[in-house]
Amino acid sequence: MPLVTITVRRPKTSEFKSKVFDAIHGALISTGVPVDDLFQRVLELNEEDFRFDQxxxxxxxxxxxxxxxxxxxxxxxxxxxxxxxLLESLMQGLTAQNLDPENVMVVFKETTWENWSFAGGRLIHT
Structure with a gap:
């Protein structure tokens, strides 16, 4: 179950966010993630709260x-x-959505299975 967090500067349209969400989900599916395994969120920050090098x-x-x-x-x-x-599929998906892959940074974070409780406090992978 990937948990995806997207951080952008505000304001972003619903269309922009949907394009990014769709490209990510398509890339995840291409690596074997089930279609209904969909947990994504977007954080929209003011310019002073989201700095990055050009x-x-x-x-x-x-x-x-x-x-x-x-x-x-x-x-x-x-x-x-x-x-x-995943990165190759994601960059292709972003390009297909007319988004610039050079304007995207991806960070993978990994955790062990026993750190996931999907619902009801159950640790189903222990």
């Missing part, structure tokens, strides 16, 4: 007000190959 470390062009930080929290054990596949 080029660090290897952006080919300046990041702008549409910069998107994507954090994917998921269970430990996915290979670098799977992560690369």
């Amino acid at each position: 080029r660090y470390p290897d952006a080919t062009q300046n990041r702008d007000e549409n910069f998107v930080l994507i954090e994917i929290l998921w269970s430990v054990g996915r290979s670098v190959k799977v992560k690369k596949k």
Whole structure:
């Protein structure tokens, strides 16, 4: 169950956020995540609350007000190959939505299965 957090500068339209959500979910599905495993949130921050460098470390062009930080929290054990596949699919999905992949940063965070309680306080993977 990936938990996705998207951080952007406000204001962003519903359409912009939906395009990002859809690209991410499509990329997750391409790596084997079930279609109905959908847990995503967006944090819209004021400019003074969300600072970022325009080029660090290897952006080919300046990041702008549409910069998107994507954090994917998921269970430990996915290979670098799977992560690369997700990134490739995500960048293709963003491009298809007319969003610039150079304006997107992705961070993977991993946790062990016993750290997930999906509902009712049950630890189903212990």
